[in-house]
Amino acid sequence: QVQLEESGGGVVQPGRSLRLSCAASGFTFRSFGMHWVRQAPGKGLEWVAVLSYDGINRYYADSLKGRFTISRDESKNTLYLQMNSLRDEDTAVYYCAKGTQGTYIEGFLEWPSMDVWGKGTTVTVSS
């Protein structure tokens, strides 16, 4: 069946880096855009980033200010999130999610909904 499994979370000191992975199975990974979404403890969902099916177009939440990088490896069916200069406020459960279907919006292929989610991986930024 269609599955996503995140890994790579843990406890990290402020200012350090961490890379999250999301292993995909049960669908043609190279055909779908992929998202990262996070949820701080007791808080709501926050969209983090999206990467197009071909790995070319990537977009981020303004709040990240260039600290995070989303990427994918088609040979491994894996999505990544490189997180640098981590801050206390980055503490959250990080989910990867599959785009439901590609939709052309203003001339660009976008992925406006997320139909499969992983169980999440927890990142704690603390000294």
Next chain:
Amino acid sequence: QSALTQPASVSGSPGQSITISCTGTISDVGGYNYVSWYQQHPGKAPKLIIYDVTNRPSGISHRFSGSKSGITASLTISGLQPEDEADYYCSSYRSSGTYVFGTGTEVTVL
């Protein structure tokens, strides 16, 4: 990026209908027909229940329906059941490839 505005909580008795609103701006909800709704039970991952304002994914109950008017989208749950007790989040496309979630609504079945 400010979140879309949802009521913090909504409640109803079994069998009743409830509606959750999701208010944005002309740059997101009002400008695009790409509003999604997600259900999240405690400790679980979110689950897509509505996409593109009104569409239900395969396997989602017909009791869930979505609509939009101007800058406000709505999720209606008909025939409320105990298992509908969860948090609900709206999401919208917001220009230039970015997305935004709502503040979330806790639904309580009385």
